[in-house]
Amino acid sequence: MEYILQFARILGFCLAGEALHFLLPLPVPASIYGLLLMFIALQTGWLKPERVKAASAFLIAVFPIMFVPGTVGVMELWDVLAGLWAPILLAVFPVTALVFAVAGHVTQFLLRGRKDD
Numbered sequence: 001m002e003y004i005l006q007f008a009r010i011l012g013f014c015l016a017g018e019a020l021h022f023l024l025p026l027p028v029p030a031s032i033y034g035l036l037l038m039f040i041a042l043q044t045g046w047l048k049p050e051r052v053k054a055a056s057a058f059l060i061a062v063f064p065i066m067f068v069p070g071t072v073g074v075m076e077l078w079d080v081l082a083g084l085w086a087p088i089l090l091a092v093f094p095v096t097a098l099v100f101a102v103a104g105h106v107t108q109f110l111l112r113g114r115k116d117d
Contacts, residue, residue: 002054003054003055003058006051006052006053006054006055006056007055009047009051009052009055010038010052010055010056010059013034013035013037013038013041014030014031014034015034016033016034016037017030017031017032017033017034017035017036017037018030018033018034020033020037021033038052
């Protein structure tokens, strides 16, 4: 029963994100609104991490399965994409390096404030 309640809390933030996406005239996806709302709730203490920990651990564990349909789709379009491998690689590698660098810097910045852990 606890898993269902934890999952319902997470879905509540997703629903709130959908509502904000509908109400605000900004080009921001509803999932980002939901993540921001949950982040704020966790940071302010309004939502305790243990109230969503088990359900979120399960969702993180099954997350790689979500990539299977996309991977199969790319494999089916291999003939179309074969002629575009050079531009794709030129786009993928620099963007991946940029994401790694930004994620590393943000993580270091956030961890500086948690030296007491």
